[in-house]
Amino acid sequence: MVPMNLKGLAYYVTAHGYGHGVRSADILRTFCAEYPNVPVTVVTDLPADFLRSRLKNVPVRLREGSFDVGMVQLDSVRVDVPATLEKVRELHGRRETLIAQEVEFLQLQDIGLVVCDIPAIPLAAAKRAGVPCIAVGNFSWDWIYEEFVETDGKWREQVELLKHDYASADLLLKLPFSAEMSAFARSEPVPMLSSPGCAKREEIARLYAADVDRRWVLISFTSLEWSADAIKNVCAIEACEFFSVLPLAWPESRIHAVDRRQISFFDLMASVDVLVSKPGYGLISECIANGKPLIYVDRTNFREYAVLERAVRKYLRQCHISASDLYAGRLEASLADIDAAGNPPERMEAGGDKVVADKLAEYLGIN
Numbered sequence: 127m128v129p130m131n132l133k134g135l136a137y138y139v140t141a142h143g144y145g146h147g148v149r150s151a152d153i154l155r156t157f158c159a160e161y162p163n164v165p166v167t168v169v170t171d172l173p174a175d176f177l178r179s180r181l182k183n184v185p186v187r188l189r190e191g192s193f194d195v196g197m198v199q200l201d202s203v204r205v206d207v208p209a210t211l212e213k214v215r216e217l218h219g220r221r222e223t224l225i226a227q228e229v230e231f232l233q234l235q236d237i238g239l240v241v242c243d244i245p246a247i248p249l250a251a252a253k254r255a256g257v258p259c260i261a262v263g264n265f266s267w268d269w270i271y272e273e274f275v276e277t278d279g280k281w282r283e284q285v286e287l288l289k290h291d292y293a294s295a296d297l298l299l300k301l302p303f304s305a306e307m308s309a310f311a312r313s314e315p316v317p318m319l320s321s322p323g324c325a326k327r328e329e330i331a332r333l334y335a336a337d338v339d340r341r342w343v344l345i346s347f348t349s350l351e352w353s354a355d356a357i358k359n360v361c362a363i364e365a366c367e368f369f370s371v372l373p374l375a376w377p378e379s380r381i382h383a384v385d386r387r388q389i390s391f392f393d394l395m396a397s398v399d400v401l402v403s404k405p406g407y408g409l410i411s412e413c414i415a416n417g418k419p420l421i422y423v424d425r426t427n428f429r430e431y432a433v434l435e436r437a438v439r440k441y442l443r444q445c446h447i448s449a450s451d452l453y454a455g456r457l458e459a460s461l462a463d464i465d466a467a468g469n470p471p472e473r474m475e476a477g478g479d480k481v482v483a484d485k486l487a488e489y490l491g492i493n
Contacts, residue, residue: 133238133490134165136231137186138248141171142196144348145408146243146263148391149301149319151180153262157483158184161492167235169193169248179386193217193224193245194267197428201349203404203449204426207274214271214284221247221287229255239489246291253294258489261310262482264301264407265430266292268309273429296489299482302474303407303437305430314485317478320411323392330389330397334382336367343461344394345370345381346403352376356455363458369398392416400464402447402457405434410442414474419443419467421460423452441474443467 135157139150147170158166162185168177169191177188195217198209217224228251232240240252244263252259268288274281292309300313307313331338343366352360357379360368368381371391375383384394395401395416402421403409413420420442425431438444445463487493 139170148408156479249294250291265305319478320415323396342398359455
């Protein structure tokens, strides 16, 4: 029986990369469908239009909030480690203020469970407020930053603070493609989070004047610095139609910049033939769910990359493109390579959204 005095759920999502928002939305769609009477607040600095495109008709409240830094990125592939350290130290300088702020929020909103993917500070706030808290993720920021300690000792204090706050979690729901996450005292594995999109090739062709008979290639990055020569090289590949998702756009080119308010990312992915991107949890999961091949580029100074590359090689039809070829817009050879690539050696179990949703309900006392 569902209790009459339902407490709320506060779901904190890092804004470092859309993949965290993608998988959080998968969980929240299932949770809200199964437990529609629970008030849900999503706390994040991810763009509101992105979240609304992922949470159509899902009754959640959005609240702005940033509680981790992630990695400061020069673009979707390259990161700035010194700038990241500066921002992490600044954030942790406000840690006590942020914890007190969130304790007040949790109490005023009568929150019964905090979920984090995967900022640490809200977990510390939940513990101080006496509210159960769960982390969901495949890596944690202490693990990401740990490799920088050897070359710059200033990272050590920041890593230890993160470990301390992550230890506040009652449970880690550990997603596939996971790194070591030893800061958490207790963890449970869950299956992959993702559902296939709906192919809308005819509708997309009509909206963006694209040729349905050409090969469709999605350039899937948040940002990518292409020179005029690089764009010329891409657009010279006449056998393909190229797509990006706003705000990534190259005006006056024949690369179609899709507005996610018109076509959702997962429907766009279901409609294209191949993706060019960097390995990320959400991107890999959706390629698996939609059976799409991936041309992938290295990510520099990001420890998760090795874990994700192993997943790409295991679960996707794939090939690698060098950063120099990507930045020069030399895609033709990789498009030929992906045609020759074999089928993935293994399959991935799905259904993690249901597993996580039911675990959240259990902690709220309604399941």
